[in-house]
Structures are given as structure tokens and as C-alpha cells.
Amino acid sequence: MSGSVKDKIIEIVAEQAVLEPSDITLEQSLEDLGIDSMGLVEAIFSIEESFDIQVPFNANEPEKSEFDISSVQSIITAVEALIAEQKA
Amino acid sequence: MHRVVITGAGTINPLGHSVSDTFEAMREGRCGIGELDIRDVDRLAVRIGAQVTDYDPDSRFNRQQQALYDRFTQFTLIAAEGAISQSGLQFGGQLAAETGVVLGTSGGGLSTLDDNYRAVYEEGKNRVHPFIVPKLMNNAAASHVSMTYNIKGPSFTVATACASSNHAMGQAFNLIRSGMARAMITGGSESMLCFGGVKAWEGLRVMSKDACRPFSANRNGMVQGEGAGVFVFEEYEHAKKRGADILAEVIGFSMTSDASDIVMPSQQGAARAISGALHDAKINADQVGYINAHGTGTAANDKTECAAVASVFGRHADKVMISSTKSMHGHLIGGTGAVELLACLMALKDGVIAPTIGYEEPDPECALDVVPNEAREAKVDHVLSNAFAFGGLNAVLSLRKAG
CATH class of the missing domain: 3.40.47.10 (Thiolase/Chalcone synthase)
Incomplete structure (x- = not known):
């Protein structure tokens, strides 16, 4: 499960960054990848659709969000937690 | 009072994907009305319309663009490209600041609304794509023309139902005539040939089920179409000075x-x-x-x-x-x-x-x-x-x- 979540998120992030999944590293931030605020909300939409979860995120105050988007790894960790919580 | 001339025209409509194709179809009296090819057409009483045919959005716009461009915006951008390239104008510096975009539309991104209402009401989905609002808004087309061509002057959308484009072009004309703008991109676009768009018109009982026969004693109603026409209106002296080909004068x-x-x-x-x-x-x-x-x-x-x-x-x-x-x-x-x-x-x-x-x-x-x-x-x-x-x-x- 963990592997597939990671691969899917890398695929979603890569699509927004217009890069190949192999070009994405886990330490990169969305800013490093050139993903702007619209790319971010589109990526969150894709995550919600792919995993059928609700992602708590308000674009007005991303820093207050419980959803940590500081790096690709943090997004994977957060999504795994949301899946565990919401699919329990 | 400045004189106003037309120095560019572009279109995509049921008669053709360019001005020359449209002129040829009009000269030949060709009919662009046919059987509607849209989802759930079997639930419509009116099943004819004038659709833009042989159009593949993938051949014109990439995935990111299509996420933001409703069909009415796509039509607008195609028509604008024809008009602006014919005019030969490039927008930078002072000319960019003195040029605007005024376009007409009635339904705006109506097919985006239709698709997403279907998703949440009919299919029971609880989430929609994040760009639905910027995609469906009536001013999306005008804004994307402005963004694509770096046009920074007075820009807005006019919605007066069937007169939207004429009102828009009238505004463009007066903005140049009064000196508020040097050039204007103007015209209009519509794309409401979707289930909800046709169903609403059907309800009014003014639609023909077989043909549009204006002025004929046996006429029995209107037939909906879709497409866009966009023009470059330009101040006469500006056009003359740069040797532009003048198509007509708006008077x-x-x-x-x-x-x-x-x-x-x-x-x-x-x-x-x-x-x-x-x-x-x-x-x-x-x-x-x-x-x-x-x-x-x-x-x-x-x-x-x-x-x-x-x-x-x-x-x-x-x-x-x-x-x-x-x-x-x-x-x-x-x-x-x-x-x-x-x-x-x-x-x-x-x-x-x-x-x-x-x-x-x-x-x-x-x-x-x-x-x-x-x-x-x-x-x-x-x-x-x-x-x-x-x-x-x-x-x-x-x-x-x-x-």
C-alpha cells in the first residue's frame, strides 16, 4: 500500500510539474518543482480523486493547514495518515 | 472623434474554421445545421443544431489549457488568433496599455456548468475540479485573450443575450472613437449546445425541429448554433500609418x-x-x-x-x-x-x-x-x-x- 501511495503521489506531482516521475525526489518542495498555487489545488484534487479521501486544505492559509505540503515526502506521509484515518 | 476601422477578422463557426471558409459557405448558401451529436440527445425534443464540426480540442490546446478553457473560450482564442494575426499587430509598451478586449457571450462556460452539475447532482459526486469557477465565468474568454496577447487596456465581457456581440462591438467602437483606446479585440462567442443548454431553450417552445427558415411564411422557429467571431478594431490613423489592410470602417x-x-x-x-x-x-x-x-x-x-x-x-x-x-x-x-x-x-x-x-x-x-x-x-x-x-x-x- 505504502509503495503505491508514494508512486501515485509522485505521478500526480510530476504531472503538475510537467516532469517525468523519475525526475522527482522526495526532498523537493512544490516550489522547487515549479508548481504554483493553482497547480497545488489541482494536485490536491487529484489526490482526493485517486484515494477517495478528503484533504483538509485552505489555499488562503496553507501554513495553518493540517496537511503538510512542505516536501513530496511530507505529502506522502500526510496522505498515508489521511487514508488510515478516513478508511479505518 | 476618431475614426474606427477593422483590420483583422477571425472565426470558428458551423460554416467553417476560418473567415475564408465561412465566406465560401455563405456564398454557396451552405447549411451548417444538422442532427445534434451531444450526450443524452435522445432525451431532447429538439434534436437539431448548428455545431462546430471536425474540431478536436487536443489539436489546439494542451491538457493544462483545456483544464481552464471552456469550449466558448477555446472558440474565442481560435477566432482571436485569426483576427490578430491578420491585423499584424503585436502588443507591447504603449500599444498594449491602449488596447483592450471586449467580448460578448450569453452563457459563458455553460457546458462546464452542465458537466459539473451532472457530476454532483446526477452522479452524486462530492467534489469537482478546482478550476470550475475560472473555467465557467463569463469573462474567462476575454481574460485569456488579454493574457495570451499581453493586452492591458479596458477589458470586460458584455452579456445581453442575443445582442451580446453587437453590444460588445459597440463598446469597442466607442472606446476607440472617444480616444480611450487605440485598438480593441472584440466580437463574441457561445457554446451552449449541451443537454442543459438545449433543454432550457426547448422549454420556451420557440425552437424549430427541422430547419431555420427566416422570413419564410412556413418558418417554425429558431435553431441554436455555436462558435465565435473576433475582430480587431483599430483607430484609423494608427492603421493607416502602419499600412494595415483595412477590411471595413465602423461608422x-x-x-x-x-x-x-x-x-x-x-x-x-x-x-x-x-x-x-x-x-x-x-x-x-x-x-x-x-x-x-x-x-x-x-x-x-x-x-x-x-x-x-x-x-x-x-x-x-x-x-x-x-x-x-x-x-x-x-x-x-x-x-x-x-x-x-x-x-x-x-x-x-x-x-x-x-x-x-x-x-x-x-x-x-x-x-x-x-x-x-x-x-x-x-x-x-x-x-x-x-x-x-x-x-x-x-x-x-x-x-x-x-x-
């Missing part, structure tokens, strides 16, 4: 409100707009050789429009040619005046009057020269383009041959 505009009924047209309101456009252009009715009619093919519009023209033109009413090209491209609602302005350009530039096709039986209440069924060669120096919207909002433009 007058008038708008009136019937203040009477939300759907039934008024002869007086239409007549005031027609005579206002002549007065604004400082021409007499007997100088006008051609009128592109609103000519929807409904019982009410066509007889009211003919009575209005007759009352303004008096004895000259028998001499002026008046045709409705909606018989070929359908009623493009908020985009209709823009595509119909092409027929005016063809009349002024090429001396070819587009016909009213599907004309079968004379109607004594529409006893004007409606250029039935076949295009006609004629030299005309001045033309009018009529648009009369639901809500009683009327907008008429007058144009003159270049030079």
Missing part, C-alpha cells in the same frame, strides 16, 4: 431598450435602434445597401423586424437587401452578431450578399428583399447589422466600405 452604433416585455420584441424599440445607428453614422437610409437581419426564424422576431425596417426605411425599404445568415449558421446567441458581421464584411469587401437559405414561401408580413436562397453580387457602400435580444435590448452597428 455608427445605437442601442435601445424596449422597456416592455422580457421575450416579445417591440417594433418601436428595434426601429429606434436602427434609426439611431443611421443617425450616429450620419448617413441616410437610402445609402444603405444591405442589412444583416437579426432574423431568428421565429414568428415574432421576423415580422417585427421587417416592420421596424419598413418604418425606418420608408420607400427605400423595397430597395435594401436584408438577409438572415442564421439560416446557415444557426443562432449563436451571445456570439451571433460577431459571426454575422462577417456577412457584412463580405458584402462590403467582396460585393457578395449572403443569402437567407431555406426560404420557401413569401410572407406578406415580411415583404422585403430577403435575398432568398442564393447569394447575390451587388456593390454596397454602407451596411447595418441588427441584433435584438430577449429582455428587449437592441443593438445595431453601421459599417462603410474601406477607403
Whole structure:
């Protein structure tokens, strides 16, 4: 499960960054990848659709969000937690 | 007061994907109306329309663009590209600041609304794509033209139902005439041939189930179309100085409100707009050789429009040619005046009057020269383009041959 979540998120992030999944590293931030605020909300939409979860995120105050988007790894960790919580 | 000329035209509509293809179809009296090819068409009572055919969005726009461009925006950008490339204008520095975009549409991103209402109501989905709002908003097309071409002056969208494009072009004309802008990208676009869009019109019981036959005694209603027409309006001296090819001159505009009924047209309101456009252009009715009619093919519009023209033109009413090209491209609602302005350009530039096709039986209440069924060669120096919207909002433009 963990592997597939990671691969899917890398695929979603890569699509927004217009890069190949192999070009994405886990330490990169969305800013490093050139993903702007619209790319971010589109990526969150894709995550919600792919995993059928609700992602708590308000674009007005991303820093207050419980959803940590500081790096690709943090997004994977957060999504795994949301899946565990919401699919329990 | 500055003079205003047209230096570029572009379109995609049921008759063609370019101005030259559209002119050819109008010359040949070709009909762009056919069986609707849309989802759930079997649940519609009205199953004909004038769709843009042979169009593949993937060949024009990438995935990211399509996430933001409703079909009406896509049509606008295609038409704008044709108009701006023909004009030869490039927008930078002062010219960018002095150029704007004013476009007409009635439904805006109606098919985006339709798709997403379907998703949440019919399919029970609880989430929609994040860009639905910027995709469906009525000003999306104008904004994307502005962003694509770096146009930074007065820009907005006009929504007056079937008169939207004429009102938009009238605003563009007056912005340049008054000195507020040097050039304007103007016209309009519509794409409401989706289940909800057709269903709503169906409810009004004004749609034909077989054909659009304006002015014909056996006419039985309007037929919806889709597409866009976009023009570059430019201040005359600016165009002349750079040696631009001038397609025609815009010389007058008038708008009136019937203040009477939300759907039934008024002869007086239409007549005031027609005579206002002549007065604004400082021409007499007997100088006008051609009128592109609103000519929807409904019982009410066509007889009211003919009575209005007759009352303004008096004895000259028998001499002026008046045709409705909606018989070929359908009623493009908020985009209709823009595509119909092409027929005016063809009349002024090429001396070819587009016909009213599907004309079968004379109607004594529409006893004007409606250029039935076949295009006609004629030299005309001045033309009018009529648009009369639901809500009683009327907008008429007058144009003159270049030079």
C-alpha cells in the first residue's frame, strides 16, 4: 500500500510539474518543482480523486493547514495518515 | 472623434474554421445545421443544431489549457488568433496599455456548468475540479485573450443575450472613437449546445425541429448554433500609418431598450435602434445597401423586424437587401452578431450578399428583399447589422466600405 501511495503521489506531482516521475525526489518542495498555487489545488484534487479521501486544505492559509505540503515526502506521509484515518 | 476601422477578422463557426471558409459557405448558401451529436440527445425534443464540426480540442490546446478553457473560450482564442494575426499587430509598451478586449457571450462556460452539475447532482459526486469557477465565468474568454496577447487596456465581457456581440462591438467602437483606446479585440462567442443548454431553450417552445427558415411564411422557429467571431478594431490613423489592410470602417452604433416585455420584441424599440445607428453614422437610409437581419426564424422576431425596417426605411425599404445568415449558421446567441458581421464584411469587401437559405414561401408580413436562397453580387457602400435580444435590448452597428 505504502509503495503505491508514494508512486501515485509522485505521478500526480510530476504531472503538475510537467516532469517525468523519475525526475522527482522526495526532498523537493512544490516550489522547487515549479508548481504554483493553482497547480497545488489541482494536485490536491487529484489526490482526493485517486484515494477517495478528503484533504483538509485552505489555499488562503496553507501554513495553518493540517496537511503538510512542505516536501513530496511530507505529502506522502500526510496522505498515508489521511487514508488510515478516513478508511479505518 | 476618431475614426474606427477593422483590420483583422477571425472565426470558428458551423460554416467553417476560418473567415475564408465561412465566406465560401455563405456564398454557396451552405447549411451548417444538422442532427445534434451531444450526450443524452435522445432525451431532447429538439434534436437539431448548428455545431462546430471536425474540431478536436487536443489539436489546439494542451491538457493544462483545456483544464481552464471552456469550449466558448477555446472558440474565442481560435477566432482571436485569426483576427490578430491578420491585423499584424503585436502588443507591447504603449500599444498594449491602449488596447483592450471586449467580448460578448450569453452563457459563458455553460457546458462546464452542465458537466459539473451532472457530476454532483446526477452522479452524486462530492467534489469537482478546482478550476470550475475560472473555467465557467463569463469573462474567462476575454481574460485569456488579454493574457495570451499581453493586452492591458479596458477589458470586460458584455452579456445581453442575443445582442451580446453587437453590444460588445459597440463598446469597442466607442472606446476607440472617444480616444480611450487605440485598438480593441472584440466580437463574441457561445457554446451552449449541451443537454442543459438545449433543454432550457426547448422549454420556451420557440425552437424549430427541422430547419431555420427566416422570413419564410412556413418558418417554425429558431435553431441554436455555436462558435465565435473576433475582430480587431483599430483607430484609423494608427492603421493607416502602419499600412494595415483595412477590411471595413465602423461608422455608427445605437442601442435601445424596449422597456416592455422580457421575450416579445417591440417594433418601436428595434426601429429606434436602427434609426439611431443611421443617425450616429450620419448617413441616410437610402445609402444603405444591405442589412444583416437579426432574423431568428421565429414568428415574432421576423415580422417585427421587417416592420421596424419598413418604418425606418420608408420607400427605400423595397430597395435594401436584408438577409438572415442564421439560416446557415444557426443562432449563436451571445456570439451571433460577431459571426454575422462577417456577412457584412463580405458584402462590403467582396460585393457578395449572403443569402437567407431555406426560404420557401413569401410572407406578406415580411415583404422585403430577403435575398432568398442564393447569394447575390451587388456593390454596397454602407451596411447595418441588427441584433435584438430577449429582455428587449437592441443593438445595431453601421459599417462603410474601406477607403
